Amino acid sequence: MSHKDSMTETESRAAKVMQRADRMASFSETPEHLTRAYLTPEHKLAHAQLASWMLEAGLETWQDSVGNQWGRKVSANPTMPTLILGSHSDTVANAGRYDGNLGVLLALEALEALGDVELPYHVDVVAFADEEGTRFNTTLIGSSGVAGCFQPSWLEVEDANGVSMASAMDSFGLEPQVAGSDSRVDEEILAYLEVHIEQGPVLEAQNLPVGVVTGIAGAKRYEMTVKGMAGHAGTVPIGLRQDAFCGVAQMVTEIENYALEHDIVATVGKCEVLPGAVNVIPGEVRFTLDIRSLSQHQLETCCETLLEKLAAIAKLRSLSFESRNIYQAQAVLCDEVLQHKWANVVEKHTQQTACFLPSGAGHDAMVMAQVANIGMLFVRCDKGISHHPAESVTTEDVSVALDCFIDMVQSFAP
Incomplete structure (x- = not known):
């Protein structure tokens, strides 16, 4: 042939x-x-x-x-x-x-x-x-x-x-x-x-x-909950707010920057803002985080460090922060x-x-x-x-x- x-x-x-x-x-x-x-x-x-x-x-x-x-x-x-x-x-x-x-x-x-x-x-x-x-x-x-x-x-x-x-x-x-x-x-x-x-x-x-x-x-997925204080969008000065969504916005930026620096992929795929009204300061935000790496050791280390960084952002803004691991694969x-x-x-x-x-x-x-x-x-x-x-x-x-x-x-x- x-x-x-x-x-x-x-x-x-x-x-x-x-x-x-x-x-x-x-x-x-x-x-x-x-x-x-x-x-x-x-x-x-x-x-x-x-x-x-x-x-x-x-x-x-x-x-x-x-x-x-x-x-x-x-x-x-x-x-x-x-x-x-x-x-x-x-x-x-x-x-x-x-x-x-x-x-x-x-x-x-x-x-x-x-x-x-x-x-x-x-x-x-x-x-x-x-x-x-x-x-x-x-x-x-x-x-x-x-x-x-x-x-x-x-x-x-x-x-x-x-x-x-x-x-x-x-x-x-x-x-x-x-x-x-x-x-x-x-x-x-x-x-x-x-x-x-x-x-x-x-x-x-x-x-x-x-x-x-x-x-x-390998992959790890988390559900995060950030809580602050809801309030009137017109009467609470910016400097006196505990805006949960502003805290999450800073967290998402930190996640992106950290992923770029450490050669991993990290994704915030879902975000729910509560109470979700146009004229109310967000009092609570729930979001997901998906982190992946070809190195299991790097995955474990990065997850631990990143969660610490997110908790520090919450503390700086007088917000509460909770994370729950919902999935992991080696x-x-x-x-x-x-x-x-x-x-x-x-x-x-x-x-x-x-x-x-x-x-x-x-x-x-x-x-x-x-x-x-x-x-x-x-x-x-x-x-x-x-x-x-x-x-x-x-x-x-x-x-x-x-x-x-x-x-x-x-x-x-x-």
Whole structure:
């Protein structure tokens, strides 16, 4: 086969991946917006479609105890370890069609392309059933089931309609009492590989189709409450006020400056001003803070220092200040050997030096790191837009990612 013919075949496969992404987008809660949440009827239909495509690719297929959909390219030697490829099939509300789903479809297409190639290890592709937490506000349920850290208490969590996870599992055809019992913690896993859209603008800014992920940032989230004294907007002099919102404004500026100085990201995403009247001095403000860093030590240190700085601002202004940690996720580094493997195939197929970049967003790889070495590849997305209907990738970039993935899957052979 000539190089030209090979490229044509890969481009054809990439076009098929794009068509399948369109097909997956049709499995949605509403026809006008793509929303596909965990254990819903549309999620069941999406997994049935994935199972059909897996069978077409010659893979063994099954659904596990928490609803993940699996396909396996079987090695001739049943005692060999397993290479796992995956991403997630659920979406946020009013989503784009490539977050998570592209990684599943690329993995599936890579194994279909390798259908006639004998590999000395099993290769599994998994569509994790819940990464986003859209329905139950509990993220990474699918990969937690695989990694042996599914929490039985999650079964009691209810969605917005009062349906418990246990009840939803039952309706989906699962047995909630055995959720997580078929984890892969005792099996030998070669590695876990995930391809995902970047969800950021770095690759586009560097005009690169793909990039090698160095790690996934740890995150902490807080709810803050600042209290002062409400009063008449016209009668209390500026110098005698205890304006909670002015204090928060200074805090937000301090947060931005501190993040810039210490190479972290910090975001105030929600802010509620009370009592919220045009002619009343704000007496109370509630706001959120999201802080992320690729270094867990830096994350812990920065959070501690920043909270001290915010408390000092409140004290200077005679305001009360309270903070509550509402979420935390550990920073996870990608395996260095896998990073170099990805870099080698990227440079082979792009003829450019590989770009190494961190992920500020969470992924199933964070949880899979508990049972395997992880390696991730990012695919450029238009303007870095994600979690939005405008999410977009090109067939050309998908073709490059597929070439890289096919070679990466084969790279573990001796």
